[in-house]
Amino acid sequence: MSTIKDAINxxxxxxxxxxxQVMAATGKDQAAIKNDFTNVSTDAQALANSIKETxxxxxxxxxxxxxxxxxxxxxxxxxxxxxxxxxxxxxEFSKAKATVIADMTNGLNSLSHAVATQRAAQPGARS
Amino acid sequence: xDNYVSIIFDDDAKATQALHELWxxxxxxxxxxxxxxEIRREQNGLIDVATKQTDIxxxxxxxxxxxxxxxxxxxxxxxxxxxxxxxxxxxxxxxAVGGVTGxxxxxxxxxxxxxxxxxxxxxxxxxxxxxIAEVDESWTEPIDSMAKRLGGSVHRRAKDDVNxxxxxxxxxxxxxxxxxxxxxx
Numbered sequence: 001m002s003t004i005k006d007a008i009n010x011x012x013x014x015x016x017x018x019x020x021q022v023m024a025a026t027g028k029d030q031a032a033i034k035n036d037f038t039n040v041s042t043d044a045q046a047l048a049n050s051i052k053e054t055x056x057x058x059x060x061x062x063x064x065x066x067x068x069x070x071x072x073x074x075x076x077x078x079x080x081x082x083x084x085x086x087x088x089x090x091x092e093f094s095k096a097k098a099t100v101i102a103d104m105t106n107g108l109n110s111l112s113h114a115v116a117t118q119r120a121a122q123p124g125a126r127s
Numbered sequence: 128x129d130n131y132v133s134i135i136f137d138d139d140a141k142a143t144q145a146l147h148e149l150w151x152x153x154x155x156x157x158x159x160x161x162x163x164x165e166i167r168r169e170q171n172g173l174i175d176v177a178t179k180q181t182d183i184x185x186x187x188x189x190x191x192x193x194x195x196x197x198x199x200x201x202x203x204x205x206x207x208x209x210x211x212x213x214x215x216x217x218x219x220x221x222x223a224v225g226g227v228t229g230x231x232x233x234x235x236x237x238x239x240x241x242x243x244x245x246x247x248x249x250x251x252x253x254x255x256x257x258x259i260a261e262v263d264e265s266w267t268e269p270i271d272s273m274a275k276r277l278g279g280s281v282h283r284r285a286k287d288d289v290n291x292x293x294x295x296x297x298x299x300x301x302x303x304x305x306x307x308x309x310x311x312x
Contacts, residue, residue: 016304016305019304019305020305102300105300105304106300108304109161109162109299109300109304112159112160112161112162112304113161113263115159116129116159116161116263119156119159119263120263120265
């Protein structure tokens with residue numbers, strides 16, 4: 001149980017780092033953002049795959065599984081949209097950028113709730 | 128239980144300290160913080176949201192959203208006031224200065240003032256600072272103790288209740304999903 005708990009905590013920490021990376025990128029000029037988003041796409045895909053493995057590794061609470069499943073889909077969306085944003089023309093770029101941020105925020109929020117449900121399931125849970 | 132929490136302090140420094148301590152409580156597993164932000168109310172009544180964004184559009188969006196959330200923390204009437212004022216601000220002052228949302232009790236209709244009386248505690252008095260956060264907590268002691276130690280006062284409202292009052296969606300995504308060093312624009 002502690003292994004899976006640690007894995008979910010680690011996935012959340014990785015998602016927080018990726019979210020920071022996305023937000024840092026958005027303060028740059030468009031060419032630099034596009035370059036950064038190519039890396040974000042790769043990192044988000046790797047994170048989604050990692051969470052999928054974590055979710056499949058052990059039987060967990062159904063609500064934790066549901067949150068992890070949502071996180072996989074949302075971070076996968078972030079990967080796809082970051083790739084599209086990196087190739088988007090100027091008129092569509094702002095919308096594409098906002099979509100990536102929303103996807104990452106949603107994915108991180110799902111992971112955070114997965115952490116909360118996992119913590120609540122521990123004996124003597126405090127949160 | 129998934130709650131929105133506001134912790135009100137006399138100054139920015141204490142609010143910043145509380146923001147960091149809140150994330151430490153998350154790290155130790157005492158609570159799970161889904162998002163948090165530091166805010167303060169200026170003497171002129173406007174509410175500033177301390178951001179870390181350099182993008183003015185993102186700052187404005189966060190300011191408006193957190194202003195709406197603060198209004199909803201005050202209950203149904205506060206949500207109405209927050210919506211009115213934040214919407215106006217989004218088109219004016221907020222867009223100009225970035226991340227600034229005005230939220231005052233003046234937005235409440237006269238007939239609703241009595242009803243709003245008990246809710247007014249959630250509005251930040253001028254000159255005060257606060258941390259506003261979405262947290263999962265099965266007991267209130269960790270945050271209450273931390274706030275008491277730092278001299279703050281805590282207000283809570285269940286997320287379900289807040290969302291019921293916010294007719295246009297869930298604004299929790301605009302809180303920072305990790306610890307940050309707050310900066311006022």
